[in-house]
Amino acid sequence: MSSLVTRSMALLAIVAGMALAGCGSDEPAVPDASELVGTIVDVDDPGGEITAFTLQSEGESYEISIADDVDYGFDLRHLKEHQATRDPVRCALETRGDRAYALSIEDA
Helix, strand or coil: CCHHHHHHHHHHHHHHHHHHHHHCCCCCECCCCCEEEEEEEEEECHHHCCCEEEEEECCEEEEEEECCCCCCCCCCCHHHHHHHHCCCEEEEEEEECCEEEEEEEEEC
16 A cells, blocks of 8 residues: 555545544533433532533433523422432423523422
8 A cells, every 4th residue: 555545545534533533522412302300310500590400311411501590499408318319300392502501490
């Protein structure tokens, strides 16, 4: 094989590997669904205020933001209990820009 073909094949292998590595990202996705049921695996609470949580549903992880304009009807620190017990929740969702916001969070 010529060195040009060998270099081209090596470059193609590197590009393909980089593309596949991007597909396996651990970053939570933005859901396409308007409702998800799953378990809470992380709760973001900078300064003690719950701002978001990560919901695992059907093998995928989703970052769900807390909406300032929604009254969830309970103390959001309860989400940490769900994280600890792995009791599932049902979330109605709305996409705002590039983020998913919880419109409601209920025991599932």
